[in-house]
Amino acid sequence: METIINLEIKDNAFARQFETKVETGTVSVEYSFQEKKIFLTKINVPENFNDEEFISNFLKNIMEIAIEKKLKVVPILPKIVVFFKKNPTYKELLPPGIRI
Incomplete structure (x- = not known):
């Protein structure tokens, strides 16, 4: 399994986004829920800020949250689809019928 650097992530339910602080501000991933699925939208x-490795690690942390909460993950954003392609260990989080 790949190395995951644990980040301090805040689930801002009001803004419907996961947030983490970086030197220059906040990185966030917006989401919406439908049944037992979380749609990652933005x-x-x-x-x-263009630290792709940091963003990939942030997404890994979000995948771990999804595993913990027993959620399926629906990647809406092309960048998140690419993340799944690069990290096949998380493909089990995709709902049935979604192929990447």
């Missing part, structure tokens, strides 16, 4: 980063 990644927000501070201006000039």
Whole structure:
């Protein structure tokens, strides 16, 4: 299994996003719930923030939250689809019928 650096993630239910702090601001992943699925819809980063490794690690942390809460993950954003392609260990989180 890949190394996951645990980040301090806040589940901001009011804003419907997972958030974590970085030096230049906040990185967040917006979501919506439907039944036992979480739809990951958007990644927000501070201006000039392009640390792909950090974002990948942030997504890994979110996948661990989904596992803990027994949720299926529906990637809406192409960047998150790419994450699943690069991290096949998380493909079990995809709902039936979704192939990546």
